[in-house]
Amino acid sequence: NAGVTQTPKFQVLKTGQSMTLQCAQDMNHNSMYWYRQDPGMGLRLIYYSASEGTTDKGEVPNGYNVSRLNKREFSLRLESAAPSQTSVYFCASSGTGGAVETQYFGPGTRLLVL
């Protein structure tokens, strides 16, 4: 049982390049989330998916797109990377996505945009 896995672990991009961050969970969870972590700002929600086939914007969605490929996988795409998107990205999942549910986090992807 690997929990939540993310690839890649680290990536360097040039401004304007695109990339997709991958996330997968093996806990049969319905809800999945993408956060970004910046120093002094905690974690901020980018997008979430309450169930397979649905996605919705979080607090900071601009510059990102997501795909809930199936129940296990939730990817985050940067179409044209900007230096402001330099951050650590975390994927999380929870069982039913309710307010009292524990979210389980992946190890993160460190992204540097030059």
Next chain:
Amino acid sequence: AQSVTQLGSHVSVSEGALVLLRCNYSSSVPPYLFWYVQYPNQGLQLLLKYTSAATLVKGINGFEAEFKKSETSFHLTKPSAHMSDAAEYFCAVSDAGSSNTGKLIFGQGTTLQVKP
């Protein structure tokens, strides 16, 4: 709108001393509150959560937190710090409104340093 404020971005204690990490929240509905810990270069893991069942919540690794509605606080404590407690700690409030999506709103985080 819900929000969380963690007082003190950096807290330093000696090994064996009391750990107190402060968290205050703002919520228009009864809140669900969480403390997560992040060890260096790792993801977050749950320490404990308040779901209105009991105001004093016990978590893993000897941590506990008390929900105080009158003070809108949910401070995290541990009687005796260990070197292994050095990490970053996040307080979070969950979206408990009608949408019930489970979205978390995080505080800024507090880095705990434990000195030998």
